[in-house]
Amino acid sequence: MGRPPCCEKTGVKKGPWTPEEDLVLVSYVQDHGPGNWRAVPTNTGLMRCSKSCRLRWTNYLRPGIKRGNFSDQEEKLIIHLQALLGNRWAAIASYLPDRTDNDIKNFWNTHLKKKLSRMDAGGDGAGAGGAVARSGRSAAPKGQWERRLQTDIHTARQALREALSLDPALPLAKTEPQPLPLLMPQPAPAQPSQAAYASSAENIARLLEGWMRPGTGSAGKASSGSRSSASAVSGGEGASASHSSTPGGSTGTSKAEDAGPVPAFSMLESWLLDDGMGHGDAGLMGVPLADPCEFF
């Protein structure tokens, strides 16, 4: 049958958002909460498709978003999470509060990929790089599937172990597992260029601060609705958990919304740090791998 694209209707505007449109969207979300994006264009008069509205909100207007200037810790974390999870940006973003998956994806594509390939060229791409390179999908003969799985998991495990232990700034993991996001005091990002419009967005975000009831919730308010609650705003700390789904990955994972990023990562860490290494089977049980094939 084939469902028509959401934006097939005539008169749907595309391209960059104007500050006016942003304001309209923000004030609508302010009144109604995020979610039910379908209704946004009709109720606001915005000539944008619902998808575009949602994207604009989650990637740009949502309060608490940090932009640009990835710290070293963030960088390392992304590299290693990418080695572990593959290109599941939403899952990776769930470990980086205030970062959007789009932002991380862009950062990966523009900076890290090159950086890693440079490292690869200059020698053996230590750890993550290698894992990343290998994580490209290639049709491996069935017989090798298991072996490669174990190899890659081992590599990823080492990579993440390094990431967790290397960084002095990250007091984590060695002793007690903690949710990563809390471990990373984020330096305030200076906005070099692009600041002009970004700052206007920040202003918009500030407008929302009053709306973001501390503690309660936006989460609570957003909880109306079924899946919309997942994307519900969240602002502030909750923000990260909001736009991205579960760390389990975008697809394949049953919506384990109850298990937020934090527990998932704790599980990951305990798996990682578990000394029963090398006995893949047992270890694998706890691995948040939605689909082992993702490692190939």
Add this chain to the structure above:
DNA sequence: AAATTGGTCAACCGCAATAAA
């Protein structure tokens, strides 16, 4: 000073998953 090149990032597109009817 103008033209070209390369980098960055916001936004779009298509597909998949899931909920609702």
Add this chain to the structure above:
DNA sequence: TTTTATTGCGGTTGACCAATT
């Protein structure tokens, strides 16, 4: 159980800006 509607995700594109020639 099947169909339809909606949302979420990842890949990709294209516009903009800065650096270089």
